[in-house]
Every structure is written in C-alpha cells, then in structure tokens.
Amino acid sequence: MKTIANKVALVTGSNRGIGFAVVKGLAEQGITVVLTSRNEKDGRAALDQLDDSNVYYHPLDVTSTESVQKLVEYVTKTFGRLDILINNAGINYDTWQNVSDADLENVQETLNTNVLGPWRMSQAFLSLMQRNHFGRIVNVSSSSGELAALSGETPGYSISKVALNALTISLARHLQNKNILVNAVCPGWVRTDMGGAGAPKSPEEGAATIIWAALLPDNGPTAKFFRDKSEIAW
Numbered sequence: 001m002k003t004i005a006n007k008v009a010l011v012t013g014s015n016r017g018i019g020f021a022v023v024k025g026l027a028e029q030g031i032t033v034v035l036t037s038r039n040e041k042d043g044r045a046a047l048d049q050l051d052d053s054n055v056y057y058h059p060l061d062v063t064s065t066e067s068v069q070k071l072v073e074y075v076t077k078t079f080g081r082l083d084i085l086i087n088n089a090g091i092n093y094d095t096w097q098n099v100s101d102a103d104l105e106n107v108q109e110t111l112n113t114n115v116l117g118p119w120r121m122s123q124a125f126l127s128l129m130q131r132n133h134f135g136r137i138v139n140v141s142s143s144s145g146e147l148a149a150l151s152g153e154t155p156g157y158s159i160s161k162v163a164l165n166a167l168t169i170s171l172a173r174h175l176q177n178k179n180i181l182v183n184a185v186c187p188g189w190v191r192t193d194m195g196g197a198g199a200p201k202s203p204e205e206g207a208a209t210i211i212w213a214a215l216l217p218d219n220g221p222t223a224k225f226f227r228d229k230s231e232i233a234w
C-alpha cells in the first residue's frame, strides 16, 4: 500500500460543473483527491484536463450500492483512509412540473440520486473516517431546499434538497464529538449545465464555500447550512 501523507478527499459527480471545480481547488491545497464520475470516459477526460498527480480517478454511480462498494474497496486499498467526502452529484432541476402534478417516478429518481446517494456514500465511508477520528462531509444543497423558500415549484429537486439538509443534521448530531463534521452548503447560482449560462457565479466561485467547509478545523461547526461561508437558515 502507498503511504499518503496528506488528507484524502473524494468528490461525487466531479467530471464537470461544480464538482470538477471542487476537485481542482482541493488539489491546489495539496489534498489528494479522488475524481469520480458515472461515465468512465467523461471522468478520464476530466482527469486529463487537470494534469495533477494529486488527483486519482475511479468510476462511481451514487445510485448503485455495488458501484459505491467497489469505490470503498479502491479507496481502502489505495489510500487506507478517507478524510473528506463531498456529496456533490445532483440531478433534475424540475422546472417543468409543480407539486400538484409532479411525475412521482421522476421524483423517486431524483430522491435516489440527491438524497439516498449522499446517504449511501456517507454510510459506506464512515468506518474509514471513524478509524482516523477525522472526517468532513459536505452535502451540496441549494437555496431550493430552504424550508421558507418552498413554493411548490421544482418539487422533486426542492424536496430532495430539504431531505438532504435533514440528513445533514441527523448525521452530524449522530456523530457529535467524533471529529466528523457534517455540513450542507448552497453554492449559489452557478454557470454549469444545471445552472445555465446566465448564472452569476463561475464554477470556481460556486466551489469556494464547499472547499472551505471541507477544510474546517477540528473545533469547526457541524450540522449547519452555509452560503458564501456564512450560516444560513434551513
């Protein structure tokens, strides 16, 4: 087994968009990062753009228990640790439906990726974090998941982010005093395939608070929701 001196991070859905910018930003801080994607060709193409020996690649579909398990085996064998988990992969900003007419199969698919994906990943990697008494889990959420903002629009997406925020609080409190900090971050409105070309923030700007939450010190906050490095209301 190789000896990895620095911290090891893993970012879900990191072949493009905010996830890719998070990989770049963490690697620039000297962190060893595992870039993951559900499509191997896309992931390897993203890795090639980085030309950074601190970045490794492994396939991952967060909806598949088998895929997650293979990744756990890879990380355990290659690094023997995982310090930082960024649950970034997310789908389906469903602007075409509302809560009264939403296609529930579509909602189910959204929940499977946006909520059960982070839940599955957190469960799978917790024992590696607990082994080192160190962990930072960042769940990439959205202002659409703020309870006060719920309006019946983008119903699958918004309710998935409310549930992701609930998972954040639940897991954080369960892990209290174990030096595993679990927080949710809203990246703001970001120019990606999901956010569209008209969004005000670059992927790097969207990644900044996620990276900040990934690098919190041992006495840092947990069970909180942040945007622009400031706490916001659930």
Ligand SMILES: NC(=O)c1ccc[n+]([C@@H]2O[C@H](COP(=O)([O-])OP(=O)(O)OC[C@H]3O[C@@H](n4cnc5c(N)ncnc54)[C@H](OP(=O)(O)O)[C@@H]3O)[C@@H](O)[C@H]2O)c1
Pocket (backbone or CB within 6 Å): 012, 013, 014, 015, 016, 017, 018, 019, 037, 038, 039, 042, 060, 061, 062, 063, 087, 088, 089, 090, 091, 113, 140, 141, 142, 143, 186, 187, 188, 189, 190, 191, 192, 193, 194, 195, 196, 199
């Ligand atoms: N952009 C915004 O304005 C904005 C605002 C608030 C919150 N967010 C959140 O930020 C996160 C990243 O969004 P983004 O804007 O960067 O979106 P994006 O450009 O659409 O990228 C989404 C990423 O998630 C991956 N993904 C989707 N389903 C997956 C699965 N089952 N397993 C593994 N990876 C999967 C995609 O892979 P493929 O390439 O294979 O599709 C892609 O890499 C999401 O959680 C999103 O909800 C974004």
